[in-house]
Amino acid sequence: MGTSNMGKVLGLVFANMHDMTVKDLAKDRTMGSILFGGRYRLIDFPLSNFVNSGISTVGVITKYNYQSLIDHLGTGREWDLSRKKGGLYLLPPFSNVESKLYRGRLEAIYGVLNFIKSVHAEYILMSDCDVVANIDYKPVLSAHIESGADITCIAHTGQHNTELIKQSTVLTVDDNNVVKDVLIAPNLSGVCTLSLNMFLMKKNFLIDLVQTAIAQGRYSFERDILQSKLNDIKIVAYEYSGYFKKIYSEKSYFDANMDLLNLENCKELFNPRRSIYTKVRDNPPAKYGLNSHVKNSLIADGCVIEGTVENSVLFRGVNVGKGVTVKNSILMQDTIIGDGSEIKNVITDKNVSVGNDRTLISSDDYPMFIGKGASV
Amino acid sequence: MFNKKECVAMLLAGGQGSRLYALTQKVAKPAVPFGGKYRIIDFPLSNCVNSGIDTVGILTQYQPLVMNDYIGNGQPWDLDRLHGGVHILAPYQSQTGANWYQGTANAIYQNLSFIERYDPEYVIILSGDHIYKMDYDKMLSYHKEKGAAATIAVINVPIDEASRFGIMFADENGQINDFVEKPAEPKSTLASMGIYIFSFDILKKYLIENENDKSENNSKDFGKDIIPAMLNDGQKLYAYRFDGYWKDVGTIDSLWDANMDLINPNIPIDLYDQSWKIFSRNTGLPPQIIGKNARIQNSMVTDGCIIDGTVDFSMLSDGVTIEKDAIVTDSIIMPGAVIRSGAKVEYAIIGENSEICEGAHIGRRPEEMPNRDEWGVAVVGQDIKISSGAVVAPKQIISENM
Numbered sequence A: 001m002g003t004s005n006m007g008k009v010l011g012l013v014f015a016n017m018h019d020m021t022v023k024d025l026a027k028d029r030t031m032g033s034i035l036f037g038g039r040y041r042l043i044d045f046p047l048s049n050f051v052n053s054g055i056s057t058v059g060v061i062t063k064y065n066y067q068s069l070i071d072h073l074g075t076g077r078e079w080d081l082s083r084k085k086g087g088l089y090l091l092p093p094f095s096n097v098e099s100k101l102y103r104g105r106l107e108a109i110y111g112v113l114n115f116i117k118s119v120h121a122e123y124i125l126m127s128d129c130d131v132v133a134n135i136d137y138k139p140v141l142s143a144h145i146e147s148g149a150d151i152t153c154i155a156h157t158g159q160h161n162t163e164l165i166k167q168s169t170v171l172t173v174d175d176n177n178v179v180k181d182v183l184i185a186p187n188l189s190g191v192c193t194l195s196l197n198m199f200l201m202k203k204n205f206l207i208d209l210v211q212t213a214i215a216q217g218r219y220s221f222e223r224d225i226l227q228s229k230l231n232d233i234k235i236v237a238y239e240y241s242g243y244f245k246k247i248y249s250e251k252s253y254f255d256a257n258m259d260l261l262n263l264e265n266c267k268e269l270f271n272p273r274r275s276i277y278t279k280v281r282d283n284p285p286a287k288y289g290l291n292s293h294v295k296n297s298l299i300a301d302g303c304v305i306e307g308t309v310e311n312s313v314l315f316r317g318v319n320v321g322k323g324v325t326v327k328n329s330i331l332m333q334d335t336i337i338g339d340g341s342e343i344k345n346v347i348t349d350k351n352v353s354v355g356n357d358r359t360l361i362s363s364d365d366y367p368m369f370i371g372k373g374a375s376v
Numbered sequence B: 001m002f003n004k005k006e007c008v009a010m011l012l013a014g015g016q017g018s019r020l021y022a023l024t025q026k027v028a029k030p031a032v033p034f035g036g037k038y039r040i041i042d043f044p045l046s047n048c049v050n051s052g053i054d055t056v057g058i059l060t061q062y063q064p065l066v067m068n069d070y071i072g073n074g075q076p077w078d079l080d081r082l083h084g085g086v087h088i089l090a091p092y093q094s095q096t097g098a099n100w101y102q103g104t105a106n107a108i109y110q111n112l113s114f115i116e117r118y119d120p121e122y123v124i125i126l127s128g129d130h131i132y133k134m135d136y137d138k139m140l141s142y143h144k145e146k147g148a149a150a151t152i153a154v155i156n157v158p159i160d161e162a163s164r165f166g167i168m169f170a171d172e173n174g175q176i177n178d179f180v181e182k183p184a185e186p187k188s189t190l191a192s193m194g195i196y197i198f199s200f201d202i203l204k205k206y207l208i209e210n211e212n213d214k215s216e217n218n219s220k221d222f223g224k225d226i227i228p229a230m231l232n233d234g235q236k237l238y239a240y241r242f243d244g245y246w247k248d249v250g251t252i253d254s255l256w257d258a259n260m261d262l263i264n265p266n267i268p269i270d271l272y273d274q275s276w277k278i279f280s281r282n283t284g285l286p287p288q289i290i291g292k293n294a295r296i297q298n299s300m301v302t303d304g305c306i307i308d309g310t311v312d313f314s315m316l317s318d319g320v321t322i323e324k325d326a327i328v329t330d331s332i333i334m335p336g337a338v339i340r341s342g343a344k345v346e347y348a349i350i351g352e353n354s355e356i357c358e359g360a361h362i363g364r365r366p367e368e369m370p371n372r373d374e375w376g377v378a379v380v381g382q383d384i385k386i387s388s389g390a391v392v393a394p395k396q397i398i399s400e401n402m
Helices: A044-052 A067-073 A104-113 A113-118 A138-147 A162-166 A203-215 A221-227 A252-262 A263-269 B020-025 B044-052 B062-069 B104-109 B113-117 B136-146 B159-162 B202-210 B223-232 B252-263
Strands: A008-015 A059-061 A087-091 A123-128 A131-132 A149-161 A170-172 A179-184 A189-202 A236-241 A244-246 A287-288 A293-295 A297-300 A306-310 A326-327 A342-343 A346-348 A359-361 A369-370 B007-012 B055-059 B086-090 B120-127 B130-132 B151-158 B166-171 B176-181 B190-199 B237-241 B246-248 B287-291 B295-297 B298-300 B310-312 B326-330 B344-345 B348-350 B377-379
Touching: A008 A044, A008 A104, A044 A059, A044 A123, A044 A131, A059 A104, A067 A087, A104 A113, A104 A203, A104 A221, A113 A203, A123 A203, A131 A189, A138 A149, A138 A189, A138 A236, A149 A170, A149 A221, A162 A189, A179 A221, A179 A236, A189 A203, A189 A236, A189 A244, A189 A293, A203 B062, A244 A252, A244 B166, A252 A263, A293 A297, A306 B020, A306 B287, A326 A359, A359 A369, B007 B044, B007 B104, B007 B136, B020 B151, B020 B377, B044 B120, B044 B130, B062 B086, B062 B113, B086 B120, B104 B113, B104 B202, B104 B223, B113 B202, B120 B136, B120 B202, B136 B151, B136 B190, B151 B166, B151 B223, B166 B237, B176 B223, B190 B202, B190 B223, B190 B237, B202 B223, B223 B237, B246 B252, B252 B298, B252 B348, B295 B298, B298 B310, B298 B377, B344 B348
Parallel strands: A008 A059, A008 A123, A059 A087, A149 A236, A293 A306, A306 A326, A326 A342, A342 A359, A346 A369, B007 B055, B007 B120, B055 B086, B151 B237, B295 B310, B310 B326, B326 B344, B348 B377
Antiparallel strands: A123 A189, A131 A244, A149 A189, A170 A179, A170 A189, A287 B298, A297 B287, B120 B190, B130 B246, B151 B190, B166 B176, B166 B190
């Protein structure tokens, strides 16, 4: 089962799904365009995974707030998706007179049904932007074909915390990974099989599902398909055991960034044989000044650091002034921290400017968020 | 039919750079890594684009593989254009035979047909071994204003260094009345930067004449033959003074100096200026990871580096690893190199993908030398492994595993 079969797969990314779980971060942007890991945006992960798995036709479904997403994606060239055959398709709402703002995944797909029908593909692989991982989809397709499943859900079995489970779909599977029960946002704890919101199925099968569901006024893929049709169709879980982080709250976003300070996690997520691609910004290297003290941090190009930085993630073009202390913080693109300031447990969005001798300290369990472009 | 261009750039990038020794064993000089995430050629290429020149011919000859790969379709420099863009021009075979480029002038002569496709008024000749930021459009305006046949960019150099350059004598209006290539006893400090703008018709005439001159002392070179011939004929040649930062990086010492200049806040070459970005091909590596034991000061570090040791006054290229308890000071570490735990690198240049094993010691501080004359930057070439505990002395150049 080589890449040739992967050429028959259409990748579909839902850029706005789960926006509400990270309201502050997604205030002016889609979930997919949230900045992550020093130089990336969340959509870079599904797009790079598709491309690295040999999927070269990708549709990106948006709902609102997608200006920054369009700016980020451009022609798709940075992901090698600027193609004559296939490539990147941006699918905004209202693309035909009948379409409206969707309520759920089924309506979202229905809104782009003409696109899906027109694409030369046999399978559809759907992904949201809430999971950060480096996944090879080739074995997923092989497993899908071998199991004879109608729908394959990529899932992870393990010890998950209650907060995460409450924001997820949980699957009960038998010994052959066939899904026997589907729980949506359950109140559970302990070991369970968590859906990563990535689904693979035949294109025509999905088209039928969607057309029937819409005719019946249904719109939720999880409730109206996975749950309701469980006894009529074969749903199989594909166990993904590699590194991943799901983002389901501002705190989990903070933790997922901090998790990259562990070298092993970083190496697995940014496997050089399967790179994660992103928009290039042509920043010069990061510059460490005379009295800089940087420890246990992820630093992107274009940063100029003249103070102390510990346990933090600094995005491209961040400026840390003299005598500054930054601890346990995430400073997004072009944040400026003025001389003598002290920052702890803070997330600054893009272009935040903190003056000289300011103190911004939040508690360890609840990082302070400073919105895009704010001056402190 | 090709769209007409006012000015076409020809970038001479075929030189071996023999004075960089082990560093140019596998790559041409313009493709040598520089300043963390750049290669030398990024500077003239970015200058072209920032100056509004969108048609560039790159003349290659020596070890072109890395260069061709790096330039690709020119997209990182915004030179993938509908009309013009970047073109690699390698020596080729023709009906009359096949010739290597025999000199800078001959290289351009052999590619006259490339230039003619764009029917330009002007041609700018650039070289791929200088670090500087310059607006060629201003120089072109000067050329037009003076009605010059050729304009040569010049910079003031210290008198004791002048014998390394082509030295110019110009009157108060900037008109050049004499030019001497690398004079033993220089009488002026106006040095040629190797940047020439020619009115194309005149250049073409001189290139053809030079090509037809079969005498033995014809080296088919701009500095040695074309410029003197034009001066001899009374053509109007003007000197265009440049007072920004400019550095020839043709030697180990100057390459080391120029990298260190980027770290020095008092040197006027600003890579952080958004209005004149230097572009480079992106590596796609993740941000740099700074470990719990790291100590970094006065240095530049780029994507993909993993640092857990001590780094001071150094320039680290992409994907460099500095392990715990390794010490790197006053050094340049090129892409993908690994400095293992307990190794010490001082006043050294470590080539691409080389590995310095545990406890090895490369280079030394000048103040530790009993005889200062024996001191110099130590160099480890590309893809070299220096085994545990090995010592590389100052000035030594290593081109085989040790």
